[in-house]
Amino acid sequence: MPLTRLDKFISSQLNISRKDARTGIRRGLASVDGAQEKDADFKLDPESNSVIYDGQAVKYKKHIYIVMNKPAGVLSASEDKKRKTVIDLVPERLLRKGLFPVGRLDRDTTGLLIITDDGDFAHRVLAPQKSIYKTYIAELDGDITDNAPELFLRGITLADGTVCRSAYLKRLSDRTAEIKICEGKYHQIKRMFGVVGLGVNSLERRAVGGLFLPDFLKPGECVEMSEADLNSAIFDSNCSDNA
Ligand code: URA
Numbered sequence: 039m040p041l042t043r044l045d046k047f048i049s050s051q052l053n054i055s056r057k058d059a060r061t062g063i064r065r066g067l068a069s070v071d072g073a074q075e076k077d078a079d080f081k082l083d084p085e086s087n088s089v090i091y092d093g094q095a096v097k098y099k100k101h102i103y104i105v106m107n108k109p110a111g112v113l114s115a116s117e118d119k120k121r122k123t124v125i126d127l128v129p130e131r132l133l134r135k136g137l138f139p140v141g142r143l144d145r146d147t148t149g150l151l152i153i154t155d156d157g158d159f160a161h162r163v164l165a166p167q168k169s170i171y172k173t174y175i176a177e178l179d180g181d182i183t184d185n186a187p188e189l190f191l192r193g194i195t196l197a198d199g200t201v202c203r204s205a206y207l208k209r210l211s212d213r214t215a216e217i218k219i220c221e222g223k224y225h226q227i228k229r230m231f232g233v234v235g236l237g238v239n240s241l242e243r244r245a246v247g248g249l250f251l252p253d254f255l256k257p258g259e260c261v262e263m264s265e266a267d268l269n270s271a272i273f274d275s276n277c278s279d280n281a
Contacts, residue, residue, distance in 0.1 A: 039083060039084060039085045041081040041082060041083055042081070042082060042083075042084055043078065043079050043080070043081060043082075044059075044063060044068060044070065044075060044077070044078055044079070044080040044081075044082060044089070045059040045060045045063060045078035045079070046059075047082065047084055047089065047096070047098075048062070048063070048068065048089065048091050048096060050134070050135070051096050051097070051098065051099070052091065052094075052096060053130065053133045053134055053135075059078070059091075060078040062091065062092060063075065063076060063077070063078045063091075064076055064078065067091055067092045068089065068090070068091050069089070069090045070082055070087050070088070070089055071087055071088055072088075084098035085098055100156075101154060101155050101156035101159070102132060102134050102137070102154060102155055102156075102262065103152065103153075103154045103156065103159065103262065103263040103267070103268055104128060104132055104137075104152070104153040104154065104260050104261070104262055104263065105150060105151070105152060105153075105249070105251075105252070105255065105260065105261050105263055105267065106124060106127065106128070106150075106151045106152075106153055106255075106258075106259070106260045107148070107149065107150065107151075107251060107252075107255040107256060107257050107258065107259055107260075108124060108143055108147070108148055108149060108150075108151040108243075108257070108258075109127075109148060109257035109258045110145070110146050110147070110148050110257075111145060111146070112124055112126070112127065112145070113145055114139045114141070114142040114143045114144075114145075114151065115139070115142075116137065116138045116139070124139050124151060124153060125137055125138075125139075125153070127258050127260065128153060128260055129260060132260060132262060134155050135155070136155040137153055137154065137155050138153070138154070138155070138160070139151055139152070139153050140152040140153065140154060140159075140160045140163050140164060140246075141160075141163070141164050141172075141222045142222065143243060144225060144228075144241070146240075146241070147174075147241045147242070147243065148240075148241070148242045148243070148257065149174070149242040149243035149244060149251055150243045150244060150245060150246055150249070150250070150251040151243070152246060152249075152263070152271065153260070159268070159272075162272045163246060163247070163271055163272060164222060166203060166220055166221045168220075168272070169220045170220060170246065170247045170271070170272060171206070171218040171219065171220045171247065172218065172219055172220070172222075172243060172245065172246050172247075173216060173217070173218050173243070173244045173245040173246075174216070174217050174218075174219075174227055174241055174242060174243050174244065175210070175214065175215070175216055175217075175241070175242045175244055176214070176215050176217055176227060176231065176238050176240070176241050177213060177214055177238070177239040177240040177241075178213045178214070178215065178231060178236045178237065178238060178239065179213070179236060179237040179238075179239055180213065180235065180236050180237070181212045181213060182207075182209045182212065182213065182215055182236070183234065186207055186209075186215075186234050187206075187207040187208070187209070189233075189234060190204075190205040190206065190207040190217070190230065191204050191205065191206065191207070192204070193205075194230045194233050194234075195233070196223075196229050196230070196232075196233060197229065197232065197233065200223065202219070202221065202223065202226065202230060203219075203220055203221055205217060205218060205219045205220075205230065206218040216244075217230075227241060228241070246271050247270060247271045247272055247273055248270040248271070248273055249263075249267055249270040249271040
């Protein structure tokens with residue numbers, strides 16, 4: 039991998055400013071392969087040199103992947119001048135430049151949201167042709183009719199004429215449904231239920247592909263994803279038409 043400057047490496051991996059990294063390096067806080075390094079312009083190979091800064095090992099990660107339990111009332115956006123966004127909730131230790139939510143949940147929708155700085159990964163999760171199904175639990179304002187699962191499976195035509203791909207609807211109680219969709223049209227689930235005469239009182243995302251919202255994650259909390267989590271998110275053993 040190409041060589042990079044010590045100050046740049048430390049500032050990007052630890053999310054501190056380049057100026058602070060340079061000051062710290064000059065003060066003797068950095069070492070490379072066990073030897074103190076006070077030259078901020080020192081060139082290193084992030085994959086093979088081991089760096090310690092301020093007593094902490096700085097491991098190279100090209101990208102970061104985070105699972106958040108999105109609370110109601112925050113925007114799925116990278117920034118907003120007035121309102122709080124999901125990025126505002128990411129703890130300092132996981133913050134990086136270029137973070138964005140993988141797809142948008144409505145402001146009042148809760149549950150599993152992936153946040154990353156890796157555009158290729160986001161595309162694999164979101165592109166409809168990849169058929170990664172996202173699983174939601176919807177609380178409805180009326181009873182689910184017997185024919186609703188069949189209508190969802192055939193593909194709902196929204197009020198504006200947009201045809202949705204096959205969706206899987208499972209009745210969990212008279213007014214509670216599990217629904218799986220593989221697209222992210224604007225307000226899609228609310229509009230799909232609107233077509234069958236039902237309003238959505240609450241919506242929670244429980245899974246993306248085979249990656250489930252961890253039980254331990256409270257609303258607003260984040261956890262870094264493991265390699266296994268990444269694979270689960272882009273493969274769904276529950277729906278057979280994965281690419
Ligand atoms: N469908 C919706 O209507 N809202 C969401 O937030 C996600 C899917």
